[in-house]
Amino acid sequence: MFGQFDFGVITRNLPYLIKVGMMFTLELTALVIVLGIVFGTLLAMMRLSSIRVLSAFATAYINLMRSVPLVLVIFWFYFLVPYIGAWIIRSPTPVRVGAFLSSVITYSMFEAAYYAEIMRAGIQSIPRGQVWAGYALGLNYWQSMARIVLPQAFRNMVPILLTQTIVMFQDTSLVYVLSITDFLGAASKIAERDGRYVELYIFAAVVYFVICVIISVLVRRLQRRIAVIR
Amino acid sequence: MAMIEIKDVSKWYGSFQVLTDCTTSVEKGEVIVVCGPSGSGKSTLIKTVNALEPVQKGDIFVDGVKVNDPKTNLPKLRARVGMVFQHFELFPHLTVRQNLSLAQTLVLGRAQREADERGLRYLDRVGLASHKDKFPGQLSGGQQQRVAIARALSMDPICMLFDEPTSALDPEMINEVLEVMQQLATEGMTMMVVTHEMGFANRVANRVIFMDAGHIVEDAPKAEFFGKPRSERAQQFLAKILHH
Numbered sequence: 095m096f097g098q099f100d101f102g103v104i105t106r107n108l109p110y111l112i113k114v115g116m117m118f119t120l121e122l123t124a125l126v127i128v129l130g131i132v133f134g135t136l137l138a139m140m141r142l143s144s145i146r147v148l149s150a151f152a153t154a155y156i157n158l159m160r161s162v163p164l165v166l167v168i169f170w171f172y173f174l175v176p177y178i179g180a181w182i183i184r185s186p187t188p189v190r191v192g193a194f195l196s197s198v199i200t201y202s203m204f205e206a207a208y209y210a211e212i213m214r215a216g217i218q219s220i221p222r223g224q225v226w227a228g229y230a231l232g233l234n235y236w237q238s239m240a241r242i243v244l245p246q247a248f249r250n251m252v253p254i255l256l257t258q259t260i261v262m263f264q265d266t267s268l269v270y271v272l273s274i275t276d277f278l279g280a281a282s283k284i285a286e287r288d289g290r291y292v293e294l295y296i297f298a299a300v301v302y303f304v305i306c307v308i309i310s311v312l313v314r315r316l317q318r319r320i321a322v323i324r
Numbered sequence: 325m326a327m328i329e330i331k332d333v334s335k336w337y338g339s340f341q342v343l344t345d346c347t348t349s350v351e352k353g354e355v356i357v358v359c360g361p362s363g364s365g366k367s368t369l370i371k372t373v374n375a376l377e378p379v380q381k382g383d384i385f386v387d388g389v390k391v392n393d394p395k396t397n398l399p400k401l402r403a404r405v406g407m408v409f410q411h412f413e414l415f416p417h418l419t420v421r422q423n424l425s426l427a428q429t430l431v432l433g434r435a436q437r438e439a440d441e442r443g444l445r446y447l448d449r450v451g452l453a454s455h456k457d458k459f460p461g462q463l464s465g466g467q468q469q470r471v472a473i474a475r476a477l478s479m480d481p482i483c484m485l486f487d488e489p490t491s492a493l494d495p496e497m498i499n500e501v502l503e504v505m506q507q508l509a510t511e512g513m514t515m516m517v518v519t520h521e522m523g524f525a526n527r528v529a530n531r532v533i534f535m536d537a538g539h540i541v542e543d544a545p546k547a548e549f550f551g552k553p554r555s556e557r558a559q560q561f562l563a564k565i566l567h568h
Contacts, residue, residue, distance in 0.1 A: 226376050227413035231427035231479060232403025241426060245417050322416045323461035 103290045104297050115280025116301075122197055122276065123263045129202035130262070131255070134209025135244065141214055152210070159207030165268055171200040172272055193274045197266075205262050212254050216247030249320055256313045260306050267302075277301065325388055327352045327483050327514045328373055333382035335368060342368050343379070344538045350483070355515040357525040360535035361561060366518045367410075369535065370487050373516065374405045387482055403431045406476030410488040412468040414460035414475070420447065421456045424475050432479065439478070446474035450504050466497030473504055483514035490521060522565055526550060534558040 104111070140152035159167070175196050179189035191199075220243050228238030248255075267278040275283065278298055285294040326349035335343040342365045350356050358366045371377040372384055375391050375398055384391040389401055414423050424443025428434045434442070447453050450470035452463075460468050469489055476484060486505065490498040502524050509515055509528045519525070525532055525546065532549040534542035534557075542549060542558045553559050 221411075221413075223409055223411055223413045224415065226371075227407075227409060227415070228427075229376060229399075230374055230402055230405070230407035230409075231475070232399045232431035233427060234399045237430050241430065242415055246415075249417065323459040324416060 099293055100290060101293050101297075103284065103288055103293055107284045110284070111277065111280050111297075114275055115277035118194070118275060118279075119263075119266050119277040122194070122201065122266050122269070123259075125198050126201040126205055126262060126266075127259055129198070130205035130209045131213075133202060133206035135213045137206055137210035138213035138217055139239065141210065142217060156207045156210050159204055160211075164204060164265055165271055167204050168197075168200050168268060168271060171203065172196050175199055193269075193272055197269050197272070197274065201262065201266065205258070208258050208262075209255070212251050212258060213247060215254075216251035217243055219250050220246050246322065249317075249322055252313065252317045252320075256310065260309060263306065263309070264302060326350060326385075327354070327387060328516060329383075329385040330369070330373070331383045331385075333369070333372060333379050333384060335365075335372065335377065335379045335381075342538050343372070346382070346535075346538075346540050348533055348540055348543050350514060350516050352514055353512045354530045355509045355513075355517065355528050356531045356533060357529040358516065358518045358533045358535060359520060359522070359525065359561070359565075360541075363537075364535040365538040366533075366535045367487050370485050370516055370518050373485055374402045374407060376407075399431065403427070403479055404482050406479060406481035406484040408469070408472050408476055408484070408486045408489045410491050412460070412465070412472045412492075414468050414472055416460050419457055419459055420452070420463075420471055423460065423471060424478050427475075428478055443474065443478045446477045447471065449477075450474045451500075464497060465493045466500045469493065469497075469501045470504055473501070473508075477508075483516070484508065486515065486517040486519065488518050488520075490519065520565060522550075522562075534561065536561075 137152045137156060140148040141156065143149050143152075162170075175191050176188035179185075179191060180187060183189065224242055224246070225238055228242045233241070266276060269276050270279045270282070273279075281294045281298040285291045328350040330346055330348050333343055333346045334341065346365075346369055348356075358370065360366050368377050372379050373386065373391065375384075379392055382392075386401060386405060390396055391398075391401065414420075415426070418426065421440060421443060424447060425434075425436060425439035428439035428442065429436055432439075444453060444456060447456060450473060452467055452470055452474070455463060455467065455471075460471070463471065473489075489505070490501050493501065498521070502521060505515070505517070506524070506528050517524075517529070529546050531543065531545055533540055534549070534553065534555070536557050541555045542553055544553070549558075550562070553562060
């Protein structure tokens with residue numbers, strides 16, 4: 095049945111698929127995990143803040159980002175970021191940001207909204223007494239957040255952060271709308287050039303699957319290592 | 325000048341008044357026990373002393389510093405006031421040693437080594453030196469509460485607040501915590517203790533405050549309080565708690 099298929103097309107183009115395509119996808123994912131969780135945590139803290147302006151801004155931002163499709167946000171930032179950049183550095187012409195940087199900014203801003211809701215639940219899961227204990231010892235807001243609340247909130251949220259990260263990893267393939275060569279982009283370029291659609295799309299699916307399983311296993315190990323003894 | 329001074333303090337949760345015109349003081353070296361039925365506001369009152377609970381009316385002074393003044397550096401003040409909680413509130417993600425040293429290094433700016441030394445000295449005093457590398461979850465309730473006391477003492481506090489320190493403990497663990505507290509009192513520590521342990525009050529307290537429905541109903545020397553409380557409410561409370 096597979097007689098007319100040529101899976102050799104994969105091995106012949108493996109360097110391109112991995113070095114160009116997969117590197118882009120992994121670099122983007124890694125940067126977005128870090129930036130998304132950092133921004134998301136800040137957003138969560140703002141949303142829980144007693145300062146009204148901060149919580150209103152964070153709430154509006156999170157709701158907006160979670161109500162629009164990712165593809166729309168990708169287009170939006172791709173065309174908007176050069177103008178925002180120009181405004182920031184007061185340049186008369188739009189700034190050339192580049193596909194990679196533009197994707198990093200887009201996905202970080204988008205994922206931050208989702209990570210923010212996860213971290214908010216995490217922060218709220220820490221009993222008030224823990225914060226009291228920190229304050230009673232003389233810690234200020236930032237110290238008690240950084241040393242007491244967030245380390246525990248993060249541990250509690252690892253499974254959900256992982257789920258969100260796996261979704262995000264798969265969603266990075268949407269950069270194809272900007273004609274960027276991520277892993278899926280690389281696979282489809284070769285598929286089109288050589289007319290080998292079935293082979294390459296099967297390969298792509300298998301690779302995404304394997305990577306997601308590996309991430310799950312690694313995170314489960316990490317979770318066991320950092321688990322709090324109760 | 326009193327170590328802790330509470331003057332005409334009132335507090336509301338929304339429209340519900342939890343504290344009404346509470347006035348009392350704790351002199352240096354004095355031990356006072358605050359008791360009363362649940363919901364009487366005693367835990368809220370003790371938390372107003374280090375501003376974990378803000379008040380809407382009245383004034384609170386600790387060592388002459390006004391607590392409810394927006395200009396007061398609260399972290400600095402709180403670092404000098406030790407507090408022990410009903411549910412221990414050790415930090416579960418940190419070892420005992422780290423629990424003891426965290427605020428010393430972060431707030432007092434002590435070197436890690438110095439903080440560890442001091443923490444371990446107090447840990448030894450509460451009889452738990454061998455548990456320094458364990459996590460709080462590996463200790464019994466009584467042990468956790470003793471660590472919490474050591475953690476507060478490591479900050480060299482000028483006074484100690486205890487908010488129902490034995491209420492969450494199994495009966496057989498209550499005494500090990502009370503003994504540590506009694507030892508502390510004999511060394512002259514200024515202490516404000518919210519507790520139902522009337523035996524402890526009788527042995528250790530200088531004065532007993534009885535609260536009901538947000539009011540300080542009785543504020544009397546120990547002998548007087550246990551001898552013949554003036555208010556009917558306190559008489560009923562004592563009768564119930566002593567003869568159960």
